[in-house]
Amino acid sequence: MYYVSTRDNYPRVSTAKAVKLGMVPTGGLFVPEKVPKISSKLIDMMDLTYGQLAQEILQYFLTDYTREEIEECVIRAYHPDIFDSPEIVPLHKLEDRTFIMELWHGPTAAFKDVALQIMPHFLSKAIQKLAADKETVILVATSGDTGKAALEGFKDVEGIKIIVFYPYGGVSRMQELQMATTEGSNTHVVSLKGNFDDCQNAVKEVFADPEFNSFLNDKGVELSSANSINWGRLVPQIVYYFWSYLNLMKRNEIKEDEKINFCIPTGNFGNILAGYYAYMMGLPVKRFICASNENKVLTDFINTGTYDRRRDFKKTNSPSMDILISSNLERFLFEITGHNADQIRSWFEELQSTRAFQIDSVTHDKITGIMEGDFSTQRQTLETIKEVYRKHDYLLDTHTAVGVNVYQKYRMKDSETVTVIGSTANPYKFNSSVLEALKGKEALEGKDEFVLLEELRKITGQEIHPGLKNLEEKKVIHSMTGEIDNIKQIVMDILEI
Ligand SMILES: *Cc1c(COP(=O)(O)O)cnc(C)c1O
Numbered sequence: 017m018y019y020v021s022t023r024d025n026y027p028r029v030s031t032a033k034a035v036k037l038g039m040v041p042t043g044g045l046f047v048p049e050k051v052p053k054i055s056s057k058l059i060d061m062m063d064l065t066y067g068q069l070a071q072e073i074l075q076y077f078l079t080d081y082t083r084e085e086i087e088e089c090v091i092r093a094y095h096p097d098i099f100d101s102p103e104i105v106p107l108h109k110l111e112d113r114t115f116i117m118e119l120w121h122g123p124t125a126a127f128k129d130v131a132l133q134i135m136p137h138f139l140s141k142a143i144q145k146l147a148a149d150k151e152t153v154i155l156v157a158t159s160g161d162t163g164k165a166a167l168e169g170f171k172d173v174e175g176i177k178i179i180v181f182y183p184y185g186g187v188s189r190m191q192e193l194q195m196a197t198t199e200g201s202n203t204h205v206v207s208l209k210g211n212f213d214d215c216q217n218a219v220k221e222v223f224a225d226p227e228f229n230s231f232l233n234d235k236g237v238e239l240s241s242a243n244s245i246n247w248g249r250l251v252p253q254i255v256y257y258f259w260s261y262l263n264l265m266k267r268n269e270i271k272e273d274e275k276i277n278f279c280i281p282t283g284n285f286g287n288i289l290a291g292y293y294a295y296m297m298g299l300p301v302k303r304f305i306c307a308s309n310e311n312k313v314l315t316d317f318i319n320t321g322t323y324d325r326r327r328d329f330k331k332t333n334s335p336s337m338d339i340l341i342s343s344n345l346e347r348f349l350f351e352i353t354g355h356n357a358d359q360i361r362s363w364f365e366e367l368q369s370t371r372a373f374q375i376d377s378v379t380h381d382k383i384t385g386i387m388e389g390d391f392s393t394q395r396q397t398l399e400t401i402k403e404v405y406r407k408h409d410y411l412l413d414t415h416t417a418v419g420v421n422v423y424q425k426y427r428m429k430d431s432e433t434v435t436v437i438g439s440t441a442n443p444y445k446f447n448s449s450v451l452e453a454l455k456g457k458e459a460l461e462g463k464d465e466f467v468l469l470e471e472l473r474k475i476t477g478q479e480i481h482p483g484l485k486n487l488e489e490k491k492v493i494h495s496m497t498g499e500i501d502n503i504k505q506i507v508m509d510i511l512e513i
Contacts, residue, residue, distance in 0.1 A: 017079040019046040019247060022350040023364070024357030030080045032142035035135070035248035038241050044361075046247050047347050051296045052076040054258075059272050062262050066104040067094045069262070070134075070255045076297070077251050078138070085141050093134035093252075098123060100482055105130065105256040107263045107436070110408055114423070115269075115436045116416070117260045123168040124194065125442035125481040126161060126336070127287065128244075130256065132169035135248040139240070140173050142248075150238040153511065154178040155223070157216040160191035161336060163205070164198070166242050171200030178242075179204040179510055181215045184497055190465045190487060197490040204510050205494035208503065218503045228504055235513040244284055245343045253290030254297070260436050261299055270434050277435040279305035279426070281419040282314060283337035285344035287438060292348060295386070302433050307422035308391040309334045314342055318389030321380035323363075324372040333394050333449040334414040336441070341367075349375070352382050392421035400424070401443075401453035411476055413441040414449045442481045447472050 018028040023044035029037070034046040054076070061069060070090045071083075078086055094104050101121040108116040122129025143152055154176060156166050163180040170178040180195060184207040187195075195205045208215050222228060223239060232239065242249070257278065264270045278301060280288040288306055295301040308315045309332045317323045325340040332338055350360050366373040375383075392400070400417040404410055412420060416439040423437055443450045447468045451459055454475060460468065466488060473480055498506045 017052070017077060018049045020049050020355075021045070022047055022346050022357060023361040025361070030145075031078045031138075031247070032080055032145045035138050035142045035246060036146060036148075036240065038243050038246045045245055045343070045347050045350075047350055048077060051293060051351075054298045057272075058258075058262065058265065061258070062266050064262070066255070066259060067091065069259055070094060070252065073255045073258060073297075074251060077254075080145065081138075081141060089134055089137035089141065092137055098133060099129075105259055107260050108410065108439075109269075110404070110410060110420075110437075113269075113431070113434045115260070115264070115434070116410075116439045117256060117436050118439045119256065120413075120439060120442040120445070120481075122165075123483050124161065124165045125445045125483045126165065127438070127440040128162065128165040129168065131249040131252045132165045132242070134169075134252045135242065135246065136170045136173040136176065138248045139242075140175055143175055148238065150233065150236050152176045152238050152240050153232075153507075154240055154242050155219050155507070156180045156242060157212070157219040158182050158187075158195075159212040160187040162244075164191065164194045167195060167198045167200075167203050167205070170242070171198060171203055173202070177202045177204070177511070179206065179507065181206050181208050181219060181503070183207065183212050183215050184209045186211055188465060190469075190484065193487040193490070193492070194483070196492045196494045197487065198493065203494075204496075206496045206498055206506055206510075208498055208500050210500040214500050218500050222503060222507065225504075232513075235511075237511060237513065244286055250286055250290055250293075250344070250347075253287055254294045257291045257294035257299055264434060264436075273300050275300045275302035275433065277301070277303045277305060277426075277430075277433050278438065279307055279419050279423040279435055280438040281307045281334070281337060281415045281440050283339040283342065285314070285342040285348065287440070289344045289348050292351070292386075296351065301386075303388055303430075304386060305388045305390070305422060305426050305435075307419045308389070309337050309397070309418050310391065310393055311338050311340055312391040313340050314345070315389040315391045317345075318383060318387055321377070321383075322372065322374045323367065325367070326371050333397060333446070334418050336415055337418065349379070353379055388426060390422045390425055392418040396421050398449065398453035401450060405454060405476075411443040411450065411478060412439070413443040413446045414453075415440045415446075416443075417453075442484075443478075444469060444472060444481050444484050451475075 019034040020028045021040040021044040025042045026040045067090050099121045106118050119127035278291050310330045363373040397417045400421040419437045
């Protein structure tokens with residue numbers, strides 16, 4: 017299988033090349049030239065373990081990887097030492113016909129682990145395949161969460177080093193400790209004196225500096241990124257859509273080929289898009305429900321056909337969904353228009369220049385034929401956490417609560433169809449908002465995150481996620497701080513060149 021650019025501006029490439037390049041160097045995103053249909057019957061896949069199912073699904077896309085290579089990646093990633101549930105992605109029944117797909121059992125307690133635990137192994141193998149003779153160094157700028165997930169994923173992966181930059185004083189104490197205590201001989205963490213935008217711009221400048229890159233190449237080093245638009249991060253997410261469906265069949269909650277809904281808390285549109293690819297492969301889906309927070313660009317887009325980011329950015333209590341540019345939407349539009357690259361290029365150029373674009377009514381009808389869009393306010397999000405905890409004794413994080421709230425609104429139209437809601441973070445990860453939801457804002461006063469964590473544990477009696485537990489007692493391994501303007505020297509010092 018080959019991968020083509022959504023803007024038809026680059027030769028087609030192998031999977032290994034698509035994973036190594038991340039995004040199309042001339043702009044645009046890599047997508048499969050043709051989406052494969054699953055050849056097995058769903059009923060015949062019912063008894064597979066998560067790892068076996070992953071093997072099965074990944075083989076359709078990683079056609080230039082051998083069976084053994086994929087197997088090695090799968091075994092390393094979806095391992096009981098790494099995910100704290102043998103099912104990897106357990107499905108919790110909330111109530112009749114409503115299920116929660118728990119995507120947060122990985123090392124950092126959020127859904128990005130499912131992809132970031134395996135993608136580094138794809139990349140490591142891609143480097144071998146393309147016979148690259150250079151050491152690959154991943155640079156990441158983070159506002160907190162992605163950095164830790166990437167560090168955990170790349171930790172001890174052969175032939176790759178990772179350097180994560182975060183704003184000094186700009187992440188929570190817990191996030192800082194999560195990163196600073198990362199083990200592994202190939203991981204590096206540096207705080208830079210500036211805000212997140214400064215860090216991100218500094219990293220972008222390093223990538224875009226031809227002189228510095230050719231200097232690095234001479235020293236045997238090549239830079240790369242683990243960006244969320246890399247196809248290697250999207251494809252592992254297709255697996256859990258099949259997994260959840262098969263799980264419902266196994267539990268006799270649905271009949272074979274019965275159509276179900278997926279409701280997904282959405283930011284960059286990666287998670288829900290993976291579901292759409294599962295649907296294109298043959299998974300029986302009735303509707304995808306795209307759930308947003310108050311940054312509801314996607315809700316408006318799905319309902320009106322106009323994508324308009326000319327609005328204020330809001331900092332909400334579901335921060336991982338505070339996004340006004342949903343990068344993966346480009347892939348979705350490419351698929352839904354039947355690979356009309358000229359059209360995609362013109363829409364996204366328009367978005368770049370005017371910060372908005374409008375699609376035609378035929379495309380809009382196609383989108384609303386399969387997808388719903390709605391949003392949850394911050395207050396509704398907190399109320400949902402409280403109500404679900406009271407009614408079902410089940411604790412939601414703020415991102416998942418956005419999904420549940422949006423689903424509750426959708427259910428007024430259709431309460432018959434079995435629905436799976438994506439749960440993208442463990443509630444302890446966003447403990448202060450969750451505690452606020454249960455006990456009110458006063459309960460937070462004068463307490464640091466570690467006290468809040470313990471308080472939440474006392475109320476609910478639920479175990480604290482291992483990735484968040486005993487952080488204060490772990491050894492701090494990384495404590496380097498530097499100046500933004502000095503980033504290139506920092507990279508050189510770390511690489512000892
Ligand atoms: C990244 C993230 C999301 C958004 O997922 P997308 O694939 O970007 O749509 C939602 N919730 C949490 C907790 C996340 O970390």
